[in-house]
Amino acid sequence: MKLYSILAVLFITLILPIATLACSPQETNEESRFGVYLVDTGGLILSEHHIESYNSSSHEIELNAAGIEQWNSFVKSHDPGDWHASDIWCLHQKEFSVKMDGEEIYTGQFWSPLSSLMYEGVVIMYFPKLYDEFNTLWINSFQPDDNDPINDPRVIDFFAGEGLLEN
Numbered sequence: 001m002k003l004y005s006i007l008a009v010l011f012i013t014l015i016l017p018i019a020t021l022a023c024s025p026q027e028t029n030e031e032s033r034f035g036v037y038l039v040d041t042g043g044l045i046l047s048e049h050h051i052e053s054y055n056s057s058s059h060e061i062e063l064n065a066a067g068i069e070q071w072n073s074f075v076k077s078h079d080p081g082d083w084h085a086s087d088i089w090c091l092h093q094k095e096f097s098v099k100m101d102g103e104e105i106y107t108g109q110f111w112s113p114l115s116s117l118m119y120e121g122v123v124i125m126y127f128p129k130l131y132d133e134f135n136t137l138w139i140n141s142f143q144p145d146d147n148d149p150i151n152d153p154r155v156i157d158f159f160a161g162e163g164l165l166e167n
Contacts, residue, residue, distance in 0.1 A: 034155070119142060
């Protein structure tokens with residue numbers, strides 16, 4: 001009986017925390033001025049250090065190698081043929097916040113183009129796993145009015161100043 005208690009304690013203290021980290025972002029030591037954060041935890045999903053380029057017309061974010069690695073750290077399954085969002089994506093329908101220098105610019109949700117549901121607001125569209133040849137995320141706004149927050153000049157000016165802006 002004592003052996004089972006010891007194994008239970010080991011499981012709870014060692015295995016459970018490791019399993020929880022499967023949907024946690026990798027930490028970065030670099031200071032970030034731009035970031036996409038999870039609303040519920042405040043965890044950094046992506047920063048300017050993960051971005052190769054930002055297209056201000058199409059609102060496409062092309063990730064660099066570090067960004068691809070960071071983004072894929074949220075994928076539960078590592079089988080590239082497994083495209084079931086409910087099985088492989090930890091962020092689907094989770095709320096995010098885009099911040100510049102700690103100030104919130106806009107919020108939205110992570111969304112899959114494979115989803116049959118609709119969301120009224122800002123979404124970051126994704127496919128589950130990214131690769132060197134397929135490294136793009138899309139920001140879309142499905143706002144009910146003309147006030148589109150994804151065109152905020154602070155974000156566009158920042159990416160232009162960093163040499164990451166494409167038109």
